[in-house]
Amino acid sequence: xxxxxxxxxxxxxxxxxxxxxxxxxxxxxxxxxxxxxxxxxxxxxxxxxxxxxxxxxxxxxxxxxxxxxxxxxxxxxxxxxxxxxxxxxxxxxxxxxxxxxxxxxxxxxxxxxxxxxxxxxxxxxxxxxxxxxxxxxxxxxxxxxxxxxxxxxxxxxxxxxxxxxxxxxxxxxxxxxxxxxxxxxxxxxxxxxxxxxxxxxxxxxxxxxxxxxxxxxxxxxxxxxxxxxxxxxxxxxxxxxxxxxxxxxxxxxxxxxxxxxxxxxxxxxxxxxxxxxxxxxxxxxxxxxxxxxxxxxxx
Numbered sequence: 001x002x003x004x005x006x007x008x009x010x011x012x013x014x015x016x017x018x019x020x021x022x023x024x025x026x027x028x029x030x031x032x033x034x035x036x037x038x039x040x041x042x043x044x045x046x047x048x049x050x051x052x053x054x055x056x057x058x059x060x061x062x063x064x065x066x067x068x069x070x071x072x073x074x075x076x077x078x079x080x081x082x083x084x085x086x087x088x089x090x091x092x093x094x095x096x097x098x099x100x101x102x103x104x105x106x107x108x109x110x111x112x113x114x115x116x117x118x119x120x121x122x123x124x125x126x127x128x129x130x131x132x133x134x135x136x137x138x139x140x141x142x143x144x145x146x147x148x149x150x151x152x153x154x155x156x157x158x159x160x161x162x163x164x165x166x167x168x169x170x171x172x173x174x175x176x177x178x179x180x181x182x183x184x185x186x187x188x189x190x191x192x193x194x195x196x197x198x199x200x201x202x203x204x205x206x207x208x209x210x211x212x213x214x215x216x217x218x219x220x221x222x223x224x225x226x227x228x229x230x231x232x233x234x235x236x237x238x239x240x241x242x243x244x245x246x247x248x249x250x251x252x253x254x255x256x257x258x259x260x261x262x263x264x265x266x267x268x269x270x271x272x273x274x275x276x277x278x279x280x281x282x283x284x285x286x287x288x289x290x291x292x293x294x295x296x297x298x299x
Contacts, residue, residue, distance in 0.1 A: 140190050
């Protein structure tokens with residue numbers, strides 16, 4: 001069995017603009033930042049509960065027919081954790097992510113972030129799409145600046161912040177390049193920089209490396225680990241690759257088939273970077289694949 005379970009969601013330029021507007025939406029309690037340019041952690045320290053999800057459910061209604069996508073989903077996510085969500089194709093992983101983003105309203109249940117109810121999009125959350133979702137008529141720097149531009153941030157500050165995060169993702173030499181001049185991995189790094197530049201507390205990543213070849217995907221995973229060392233974001237990472245989840249995650253949430261419930265939550269205490277060829281890595285990967293195989297029944 002392959003560790004790839006294919007599922008795609010197409011993203012348009014309109015979606016990108018909407019997401020950037022959401023990331024700079026006005027919050028009742030504005031986020032504060034430290035001198036180093038990362039989110040202030042005085043309210044919630046690393047390791048403390050950051051996101052609390054209780055009894056979350058989502059029912060889609062179309063032509064008077066109900067489809068239960070998510071059912072009784074409850075999870076606590078700690079500050080600074082990287083939590084991956086894996087599950088059968090179409091089970092609702094992206095639905096969970098979009099409810100946390102405030103882009104979808106739950107049918108039932110609650111989401112609180114730093115003790116505040118999640119009632120819509122806000123600047124405390126940034127989104128990285130499974131497709132590159134870049135605007136081809138803008139340069140690399142201008143793509144990264146998009147959300148700041150919408151928010152009315154002055155030009156000089158936009159440029160300085162964009163260049164800082166382009167350096168973090170290793171693209172400072174390509175700031176003036178056009179999107180069509182970049183490789184797939186470079187395009188996704190632009191998407192990550194665009195999300196980080198708004199300084200969100202929470203980074204929501206929806207299959208961000210799924211469109212890349214295996215070698216580039218591995219390089220991007222290693223790059224994400226380096227980015228984690230330079231920032232303090234909480235990351236929720238949806239993936240169809242079990243190998244990727246085991247390589248990156250502090251915890252892995254395994255979902256059942258639809259209606260999706262949490263089948264298992266696996267904590268991984270191993271240091272990063274991890275050896276994909278180690279017996280422990282192989283055994284855990286096999287265990288998760290076996291659990292997913294039990295759910296991949298075509299009915």
